[in-house]
Amino acid sequence: MQLLTIECFEGPREAIAWCRELAAQGLSLGFVPTMGALHEGHQNLVRQAALENDRVCVSIFVNPLQFGESLDLESYPRDFTGDAKLLNEAGCHMAFTGTLPEFFPGRLDERGGLLPEYLLDPGPCAEGLEGEYRVGHFEGVATIVGRFFEILKPKRAYFGQKDYQQALVVRDLARNMDGPEVVICTTHREPSGMAFSSRNTRLSESEYAAGMFISRALFGARALWNQGQRDPAVLARHMQAVLKQGDLFVEYAAVRDPEEWNGSEPVGELQHAVALIAARAGDVRLIDNMLLSSTTPAGA
Numbered sequence: 265m266q267l268l269t270i271e272c273f274e275g276p277r278e279a280i281a282w283c284r285e286l287a288a289q290g291l292s293l294g295f296v297p298t299m300g301a302l303h304e305g306h307q308n309l310v311r312q313a314a315l316e317n318d319r320v321c322v323s324i325f326v327n328p329l330q331f332g333e334s335l336d337l338e339s340y341p342r343d344f345t346g347d348a349k350l351l352n353e354a355g356c357h358m359a360f361t362g363t364l365p366e367f368f369p370g371r372l373d374e375r376g377g378l379l380p381e382y383l384l385d386p387g388p389c390a391e392g393l394e395g396e397y398r399v400g401h402f403e404g405v406a407t408i409v410g411r412f413f414e415i416l417k418p419k420r421a422y423f424g425q426k427d428y429q430q431a432l433v434v435r436d437l438a439r440n441m442d443g444p445e446v447v448i449c450t451t452h453r454e455p456s457g458m459a460f461s462s463r464n465t466r467l468s469e470s471e472y473a474a475g476m477f478i479s480r481a482l483f484g485a486r487a488l489w490n491q492g493q494r495d496p497a498v499l500a501r502h503m504q505a506v507l508k509q510g511d512l513f514v515e516y517a518a519v520r521d522p523e524e525w526n527g528s529e530p531v532g533e534l535q536h537a538v539a540l541i542a543a544r545a546g547d548v549r550l551i552d553n554m555l556l557s558s559t560t561p562a563g564a
């Protein structure tokens with residue numbers, strides 16, 4: 265059994281002091297923000313961060329600012345002790361959690377919500393797809409991630425490509441606030457092809473089987489792209505046809521130009537493309553994506 269050497273802090277005060285101490289010693293910090301319920305995919309982010317930095321720190325915070333549906337927030341899986349073990353195995357040096365009042369002292373209203381003037385604008389990459397189906401989600405993500413960048417001052421921050429649009433939003437956020445270098449890491453998949461996600465644990469057997477059509481549709485789109493298909497509408501129709509075979513409620517199956525992200529469907533032949541899907545298997549909302557062209561993730 266591996267010895268638990270990771271430092272765990274219950275609030276941001278100790279975490280900030282720990283990061284300051286690192287900076288004073290001239291050591292570089294890699295930061296991986298998470299909402300806990302960690303899996304192989306998060307461990308990979310930590311492993312990459314550990315290769316590229318002197319120390320790695322992980323936040324574990326189920327951020328209420330980014331959840332529209334309170335049911336989704338309440339049912340989000342939480343297991344701090346299990347998470348700490350996985351982080352330790354992956355080479356993380358410090359993990360911390362905290363509460364909204366601790367992260368935003370003096371910035372909350374009397375009901376405990378963040379005062380609107382402290383919500384960050386997530387920028388143009390928040391338009392369309394996730395931004396349309398989860399209104400306010402990216403404001404919440406940008407606000408908490410921006411706050412973490414501000415208080416921890418990491419050299420690099422690591423995000424999974426699975427949340428593709430989120431990766432674009434935080435990349436822009438970091439650039440605008442002169443924050444850390446944002447590193448986008450490729451999606452880690454289960455042997456079935458399904459992307460690792462904290463939500464997978466909530467799927468029944470039949471919902472999991474339905475969810476597998478998501479990666480099938482994406483791999484199908486990539487095969488078509490490799491055969492020379494460049495029309496986003498044709499690629500999207502192909503994904504929709506595959507998704508119909510599963511018991512899923514499809515929110516979108518779309519193709520976008522990662523170099524020129526905007527809210528609307530691109531027209532004409534694409535040179536760069538990413539295929540993106542959001543669908544519900546029962547109550548569980550799943551998202552996944554695949555780069556079709558060989559651009560680096562999120563053009564990072």
Ligand code: PAF
Nearest residue numbers: 297298299327405408427
């Ligand atoms: O991807 C996530 O888990 C969350 O959106 C993040 C980046 C930790 C912000 O709460």
